[in-house]
Amino acid sequence: MNRFFFALVLIAFGVSAWKEIQWIPGSSGDSPMQALTNGMVEAANGSVTLSIGMVGVMALFLGLLKVAEEGGLLTLLARLIRPLMVRLFPDVPADHPAMGAMILNLSANALGLGNAATPFGIRAMKELDRLNPSPGVATNAMALFLAINTSSVTLVPTSVIALRASVGSVDPAAILSTTLFATFFSTSVAILAAKFLQSVSPVEPFGYADAPAIPSEVEPSSSPAVTVQEGYPVWVSTLALLLLIALIPVTILYGRTISPWVLPALMTGMLGFGFVRGVRVYEVFVEGAREGFEVGVRIIPYLVAILVAVGMLRASGALGAFTAWVGPWTAQFGLPADALTMAILRPLSGSGAQGYLASLLQNPAIGPDGYIGMLTSTLQGSSETTFYILAVYYGAIRIRQVRHTLAAALIGDLAGVVASVFICKGLYGG
Numbered sequence: 001m002n003r004f005f006f007a008l009v010l011i012a013f014g015v016s017a018w019k020e021i022q023w024i025p026g027s028s029g030d031s032p033m034q035a036l037t038n039g040m041v042e043a044a045n046g047s048v049t050l051s052i053g054m055v056g057v058m059a060l061f062l063g064l065l066k067v068a069e070e071g072g073l074l075t076l077l078a079r080l081i082r083p084l085m086v087r088l089f090p091d092v093p094a095d096h097p098a099m100g101a102m103i104l105n106l107s108a109n110a111l112g113l114g115n116a117a118t119p120f121g122i123r124a125m126k127e128l129d130r131l132n133p134s135p136g137v138a139t140n141a142m143a144l145f146l147a148i149n150t151s152s153v154t155l156v157p158t159s160v161i162a163l164r165a166s167v168g169s170v171d172p173a174a175i176l177s178t179t180l181f182a183t184f185f186s187t188s189v190a191i192l193a194a195k196f197l198q199s200v201s202p203v204e205p206f207g208y209a210d211a212p213a214i215p216s217e218v219e220p221s222s223s224p225a226v227t228v229q230e231g232y233p234v235w236v237s238t239l240a241l242l243l244l245i246a247l248i249p250v251t252i253l254y255g256r257t258i259s260p261w262v263l264p265a266l267m268t269g270m271l272g273f274g275f276v277r278g279v280r281v282y283e284v285f286v287e288g289a290r291e292g293f294e295v296g297v298r299i300i301p302y303l304v305a306i307l308v309a310v311g312m313l314r315a316s317g318a319l320g321a322f323t324a325w326v327g328p329w330t331a332q333f334g335l336p337a338d339a340l341t342m343a344i345l346r347p348l349s350g351s352g353a354q355g356y357l358a359s360l361l362q363n364p365a366i367g368p369d370g371y372i373g374m375l376t377s378t379l380q381g382s383s384e385t386t387f388y389i390l391a392v393y394y395g396a397i398r399i400r401q402v403r404h405t406l407a408a409a410l411i412g413d414l415a416g417v418v419a420s421v422f423i424c425k426g427l428y429g430g
Helices: 002-022 032-070 073-088 097-110 114-130 140-151 158-166 172-197 234-276 281-298 300-316 318-333 337-345 350-362 371-381 386-395 405-428
Strands: none
Touching (some): 002 032, 002 318, 032 158, 032 350, 073 234, 097 114, 140 172, 140 386, 158 350, 172 234, 234 281, 300 318, 300 350, 318 337, 337 350, 337 371, 350 371, 371 405
């Protein structure tokens, strides 16, 4: 991310400097360097305004998710997918703590509860390492778990909906159907890739003595509970999976009709679920909303950095030149240059991708509800920061040889991009 950030600034400055040398004083408009300066200031002010606009929506969603979490929705989802998990991970005993932690991690990811998912994920990796016969080497279960983790099915892409709402989208929740389609496809491909690659990726064990010490920051502050009750019968889980698959064409065909109902129904449903389960919905909602406020404030520096860099790139004319050059090639496949940049940046940096998406949605020529806006929103909501997740999760247990994990995860990411283009092009043109 450091190189990407500096490269944007350097390219913008270089292009503006070249134009400034050729600029004739007295000609119409500001000089290239003055235009660059104006672009920097406008982008910095706009990033703070955008962050403030996101705070309210982020607080709303995290408040609702906190109510659902306190009501036991995570546990219900965990019991629902347990029969499937024990078949995907035959090397992990059904009653082992690793199974419970993995289930809770994936359930939290599906609901957009990233803060809850990470501690569960790290705990799952530590428990999986207890079953590892080759210390320092990733097992098949670890590789499959992280491949699923980086491409997991997303039911509520909270942060992207909040961002779209903050920039004035007429239908912020329209990406629910596209992200569901893209993540279902990417997860299926990631699982198949991991299963295939494990057969051609040998295990070469080596000891922990070669592994570096891991900073204490990756250690969760407290160990979350990993006990999951016995799963529902297989037929119940199978029925739930079939219903999820059936939901995809329904959301595609009737997405425009359903989407206005989503947010009101989501709020009523989550609060109602918590109320029925005995949750003090007001107090818990406020607690979750407070976390949303903190998240909104915490991302301001990241947004300022990336939006100023992108603003400089746009003001210098370099971004337009790049789009004009690359666009005709990638646009033939429904992936314009702006979306291609997003697809490349997303696995590398979550904050960078969030800032870049914000800059695109704020651009009047693109907006949140056009094809590029919908495609980039779907790419952000249906993919993960693959390299960060692998570094943190494997770093927590000092894994040096990741074997086929990165390949499987990136194949899943690529499948997500293809699926995003396919569904967005089919629904919104391109």
